[in-house]
Amino acid sequence: MLNHCVRRAFTLKTSQSRTAANLRLNRGRCSASWSEDLDEVRTLLQLCLDRHYISRGQANAELFRRGMSCSYGPLGMELRRNLLEQWWLSVTRSTAQVFGINTLSSSKDRETDGVGQLRMVESENLKQILEQQELSKDQIIQEVQMLLQRSPSVRTNLLQGALEQFVPSLELVNTKLPFGLAETGLCFPSSDGSGCPAEVTQTSVVWFCSPRTSSQWLDHWTRQRLKWWRKFALSPSDFSSCDIPEEELVVAASRGVRITYNFPWGQEPLETLCSRGDAELLQTHKGARSKLQCRNGRKTVPHVVSVTGNMDRGLMAFLSNSLQLLKREDGKQRLQQRKVLKLHPVLAPVKVALDLGRGATMELRQVCEGLLQEFMEAKISAWPGYLETMPTSMEQLNAKYDEMGVLFTVVISENTLESGLLQVRSRDTTIKETMHISEIKNFVSRYISAAEKI
Numbered sequence: 001m002l003n004h005c006v007r008r009a010f011t012l013k014t015s016q017s018r019t020a021a022n023l024r025l026n027r028g029r030c031s032a033s034w035s036e037d038l039d040e041v042r043t044l045l046q047l048c049l050d051r052h053y054i055s056r057g058q059a060n061a062e063l064f065r066r067g068m069s070c071s072y073g074p075l076g077m078e079l080r081r082n083l084l085e086q087w088w089l090s091v092t093r094s095t096a097q098v099f100g101i102n103t104l105s106s107s108k109d110r111e112t113d114g115v116g117q118l119r120m121v122e123s124e125n126l127k128q129i130l131e132q133q134e135l136s137k138d139q140i141i142q143e144v145q146m147l148l149q150r151s152p153s154v155r156t157n158l159l160q161g162a163l164e165q166f167v168p169s170l171e172l173v174n175t176k177l178p179f180g181l182a183e184t185g186l187c188f189p190s191s192d193g194s195g196c197p198a199e200v201t202q203t204s205v206v207w208f209c210s211p212r213t214s215s216q217w218l219d220h221w222t223r224q225r226l227k228w229w230r231k232f233a234l235s236p237s238d239f240s241s242c243d244i245p246e247e248e249l250v251v252a253a254s255r256g257v258r259i260t261y262n263f264p265w266g267q268e269p270l271e272t273l274c275s276r277g278d279a280e281l282l283q284t285h286k287g288a289r290s291k292l293q294c295r296n297g298r299k300t301v302p303h304v305v306s307v308t309g310n311m312d313r314g315l316m317a318f319l320s321n322s323l324q325l326l327k328r329e330d331g332k333q334r335l336q337q338r339k340v341l342k343l344h345p346v347l348a349p350v351k352v353a354l355d356l357g358r359g360a361t362m363e364l365r366q367v368c369e370g371l372l373q374e375f376m377e378a379k380i381s382a383w384p385g386y387l388e389t390m391p392t393s394m395e396q397l398n399a400k401y402d403e404m405g406v407l408f409t410v411v412i413s414e415n416t417l418e419s420g421l422l423q424v425r426s427r428d429t430t431i432k433e434t435m436h437i438s439e440i441k442n443f444v445s446r447y448i449s450a451a452e453k454i
Contacts, residue, residue: 037264041065044323047339051075051404053319067268067313069186069199075404078349078381080201080315084184086346087311090228091205095220097179098205099172103161105154105185118154118188118197121147156190156197158183158204159306163284166208167291177294177302178209178217184311203271203309208294211278214303215255218275221307222257225271229259229314231454232344234322238262244272252276261317270317271309278303318347322405341405342428345451350406351375352444355385355397357413357423367412367437374441380448386412402427407447410440 045061048054052073054064063070072080092098129135129143155161162181173179187202209217222241230236244256253274260267278292278301285292293299319341326338345351352375354368368386375382383406385397392400394411401409409425416422416437424440425432435443 040264040323040325043325043339044320047323047341047403048076048319051341051400053079063198064312064316066198067200067310067316069201069312075349076315079319079343079347080311082347082349083311083315083318084201084203086232087203087228087309088182088184090224091180091182091203091307094224095180097173098182099169099179101162101165101169101181101183102185103155103158103165103183105187118156119148119151120154121151154188155185157187157308158185158202159206159280159308160284162204162206163281163304166281167285170294175294177300178207178213180205180207182206200313201311203307203311205307207305207307208281208302209305210294210300211303214275214277214305217305218255218257218273221305222259222273225273225307225309226259229261229270229317232318232347234324234342234344238321239270239317240267244274250274250276252280261313261321263317263320268313268317269310270314271307273305273307276304276306280304318343338399338402340402340427343405345407345448348405348407349381350383350401350404351380351408351448352440353383353385353397353401353404353406353409355388355394355409355411357411357415359412359414359417363417364412364414367416371410371412371437371440375444378441378445380441380444385409398425398430408444412437 045065048064049056049061053076054060055071055073057071060070088100092100125147126144129140129147132140132143135143162183165181169179169181182203182205184201184203186199188197189200189202190197205221207217207221226239226241229239233239239259239261241257241259244253244258249256253276256272256274258269259271259273260269281292281304282289282301289301292301294302322341322343324340324342326340327336343349354371356364356368365386368384372382372384383401383404385401398409405427407427409427411423411425413422420437421434422437422440423432424435424443
């Protein structure tokens, strides 16, 4: 099923508008600096392709660069899973009374006025209508409209589902404010008016509170969300918040805040927070004030504070923020560039890589397999580098794992068979330590736990 639109026109329009925005943002920036930024973007995209964060293809890379949901590779999928898991923990544990929900991504029964609504249409059905030469122009329009009415609508955000779930959720809180509903899912947010939005992995918290406290709650969620983004950043100052200009607010909002990331080409929004009043809640429930009223000193219809995030763009922000390009000399005194993806330990898709050193290959491989099983049981993601059949130097392996963002490289050698000692290399310091095989699992586990608490 396809959401019909002119994708080529959309891509062209988006590209033109993005280019114009970039020129405005970077007016006055020296050409050398701008060239370096472009090189950094190319380097990041190439690294994400080479190290299986995203799948190959120019169109897929463009979706990724625009902060849209794309075809992720194994490491990209694991990074997104880690990111969404940390988001979920942060919103459901930071403030009491936040409940998870799951609403339909498409529906034929959703009550709406239909204005600006997206529909899914089977291309063959549309083609059959357009190919009926006996129909007049007005008849074709009528047939297409009927087809659209029969087709399910596609959500542009997660807000509407939470508004619909408000009344059923009142029983959980004994009709007492405040409380919130959290959800993650794919949406098709309208972007530039071209009529062809792309998928976005969206996160949403819809917070219901008394009218007199909505402004304070907006400030609370802004502080909480900015702190969360900066927690996992290598360079926290690249994440910031700013008020949304009045003319850019959605119709229902009285005030709004954006949390943005400073990409090489300029700032892009990661999360949008709005104080939306009670109009949308009343509209969703057909103005039935009596069933919407909650206890908060006196009976009131709650106001809504929405927190909407784009986790695809957030994923790219953390990849961009964690990429370090370091100069180093090799053994022959040649200057080389070392690329390191210093992702936060909690977010890193692979925590440990297991590789073979010198020794009896069969016995060493058995040790590696035992260690791999231990890590899996401890829910620590490990990369079975010992299965690699192509001969590779340790220098090449370290470069590969640094680009993958692997926290530690563990080398099992004949020394391990004799004394139980193995070598552990840190991604962030490049320091190699000797450790007993019985200690490695707890060492990695404690390291990740400590990083999570900072």
